[in-house]
Structure formats: structure tokens, C-alpha cells
Amino acid sequence: MSAPERIPPRSVTPAELLTRGELTVRGRIREASNAALYCTVAYEGGEAACIYKPVAGERPLWDFPDGTLARREVAAYEVGEATGWTLVPPTVLRDGPYGEGMCQLWVEAVPEAELLALVDAEEPGPGWKAVGFADVGEGRTALLVHADDERLRRLAVLDAVINNADRKGGHLLPAGDGCLYGIDHGVTFHAEDKLRTLLWGWAGEPLTPDAVTALGALQEQLKDGAALATRLAGLITPGEIDATRARVDALLASGTHPEPGGQWPAIPWPPV
Template identity: 80%
Template sequence: MSAPERIPPRSVTSVDLLAEGELTVRGRIREASNAALFCTVAYEGQEASCVYKPVAGERPLWDFPDGTLAEREVAAYEVSEATGWGLVPPTVLRDGPHGEGMVQLWIEATPDAELLALVDGEEPGPGWKTIGFAEVGEGRTALLVHADDERLRRMAVLDAVINNADRKGGHLLPTGAGRLYGIDHGVTFNAENKLRTLLWGWAGEPLTAEAVDVLKGLQSALGTSGALAERLGGLITAVELDATRARVDELLESGRHPQPSGEWPAIPWPPV
């Protein structure tokens, strides 16, 4: 008699783990403006740390519909995945101990003093890009700069596409493996121009050839029959989806990084 066929174990992805695993709350992240819970999630012998933001813990905002921030976080992940850059940690929308919410893989960040800095003088040094002047106390100002870094430049393009209204320095998580992730994407995808970020160093400069290719891919994926458009359609409104398409079109038409509009504060506060 022949031996029974052995079925290899199914490979569990990070998204599988987050979406299907048992979620256990371990504590609260007190620095967050909305309810953010530190959790572990376990599934089929695998376990990971994650962040769970229940919709019930979202604070109302005047310029975003109530109860939509978790969906916007997932939408930002979907766009990041469509770029191929992997700039947003795996993120899902699911039920949890406090109701439906966003669950995102926890990223253990490694402090990186080479991404943001305050310097004296009016011009950045080699390898740095100007953000603007900042008050540092006792009537003194210093030049706030960010690194001329390919990872940050990709993040700037992603933020322009998703219309990120809150790209603070603390939302940038470099890892020991050299990766860079962005988190806290609840205030994104507004139909009005809300781009507010620290990553203005390339404002008005030509997009890289890589960015143009990525944007062309997004343009196709956001078409009426595109897979990305279908996924985003369940997370943001039709008007917001159309505005996302328009932002991609505008970036491709101009071929340049956007510049501050002057209609909205360009830099988030506090910046870090």
C-alpha cells in the first residue's frame, strides 16, 4: 500500500497572520492621538507583535468623516504594495477585542540620526535637503533638513499620491536591515489638497525615472477595471478615489515633485 500523500504546510504570510490570528491586547500606546493598542497576534504556530487601532477609539476630525481612519490606513498599505516599494507595514481591517479596527505589523525601529537634523546656517550641507527654518529656543532658529535619501524620496512620492496630511518625523521607522517604513496614515486620501509633510526637499524637482514608472503602474491599477481601484473602492469614497487618480495624473503630467500649495500648512506640527 502506498504511503498517504503529504500535503506541505501552507505558507502563512504576514497579512494572513494579522487577518486570521488571535489578537491579544498587551497594552496601550499612550503617545498616539487616537486609541492605539499594542498587541500580539498568533496563528498556525506563528506569532508577531502588532498595533490595533479600533474605530471606536478614533477622535472626530472636522475634515475627515467619522470612523474612517482605519480604512484609510489600510488603503495606504494597498497603494504602497502596488508601488512595489513596500513602504507601509502589512495592514488589515478586521474585528478585534474592541470592535472593527486597523491591525498593522509592529516594526522595531532603529534610531537613525542621518534622516533628519537641525543645522546652523542657511544652506544644507552635502547629502541634505532643506525643509525650512525652525525655532530652537531663546530666539534662535536653525535649518531643519532631511537626508537626500532614496527611501525618503520614494516616501515623498507615496505621500503625494495618498495626500498624506501628517508626515511627521516620528512616523518614519528605519530598521536595522536598512528598510524604511511609514506609519500613521489615518489622515490620507482627502479629496482636497491636504499634503503636509517634512519631505519637501525635492519640491519642484523632476521625478526620478523609477518614480515615473511606478506612477504609470499606479495609473493603470487605478483604472476603472484595475485591481487596486477595486480594493480601494471598499475603503475610501468614490470622490476620494477619483481624486487619487487625479493626483497620479497630475504628477505624471508635471513630471515633478509637488510644491506646497499655500492653502494648507505645509509642515505638520509638531514636526517630529
């Protein structure tokens, strides 16, 4: 009699792990402006590190409704995935030890060439894009630049779509898989223009064909009744979904990266 065939263990997806896994708090990230807890999550033999941000730990903001930041983080992941680009770590909404919150796969940043710099020059050097001049003290200014990196450029497009009000250098995580992940998307999707980012280096330049294709796919997925639009309806308001559609339409109509509007501080400071 032959031995029974051994069935290999099923591979657990990041979404399953984050959604169904047992969440154990290991510590608190004290630098975060809202409660951010470093955790592990385990499910059916799979285990990973993650970050859990409970709604109960969100500080009130004057321009965003209370208790909505976790949902906005999940919405940013959903929209990022819909572009076909890998831009935001897997992120879900779930219950945890301190109530409902956002749970995101932890990304361990790896050393990489600089993405941002302050340089004593009037123009950016080869491989860099200028953001603007910054006061560095004692009456001196320096030119803030970012790398002319396709991964950053994709994040700049995503930020324009989700209306990111706080894209800082510390929110950019280069990972061992070669991807560059953006994190901390709680202040996004406002219906009013609030784009505030360090990634202005391509402002006014034509979108790449890759970006036009991604935005076209996103435009289809944001239509009423489409799966993405249905998921977003549980995360942000109808008015915010309409505003997201309008931003995608405007990007495709102009064919260019947006420029600062002048009604809102365009660059977060400090840049990290």
C-alpha cells in the same frame, strides 16, 4: 515499508496572520492621539507583534468624516504596495476585541543615521535637503533638513499620491531589513489638497525614472474595474478615489515633485 513523507509546515503570510490570527491585546501606546493597542497575533504556528487601532477609539476631526481613519490606513498600504515599493507595513481591516479596526504588523525600529535634523546654517550640507527655517526659541531659527535618501524620496512620492496631511519624523521607521517604513496614515486621501509633510526637500525637482515607472503602474491599477480600484472602493469614497487618480495624473504630467500650495500649513509641527 517506507516512512510517510513529512510535509513541512505551511508558511503563513503576514496578511493571513493579521487577518485570521487570534488577536491578543498586550498594552496601550499612550503617546498616540487615537486609541492604539500593542498586540500579538497568532495563526497556524505563526505569531507576530502588531498594532490594532479600533474605529471606536478614533477621535473626531473637523475635516475628516468620523470613523474612517482605519480604512484610510489600509488604503495607504494598498496604494503603497501598488507602487512596487515596500513603504508601509502590512495592514488589514478586521474585527478585534474592541470592534472593527486597522491591524498593522509591528515594525521594530533600528538605530540608523539621522534622517531629520535642525542645523545652525543657511544651507544644507552634503547629503541633506532643506525643508525650511524653524523657530527654536529665544528669537533663534534653525534650518530643518532631511537626509537625501532614496527611501525618503519614495515616501515623498507616496505622500503626494495619498495626500498625507501629517508626515512627521516619528512616522518614519528604519527596519532591520533595510527598508524605511512609513506609518500613521489615518489622515490621508482627502479630496482637497492637504499635503503636510517634512519631506519637501525635493519640491520642484524632477521625479526619478523609478518614480515615473511606479506612478505609471499605479495609474493603470487605479482605472475603473482594476483590482486596486475595487479594493479602494471598500475603503474610501468614490470622490476620494477620483482625487487620487487626479494626483497621480498631475504628478506624471508635471514630471516633478509637488511644491507647497500655500492654502494649508505645509509642515507639521512639532516635526516629531
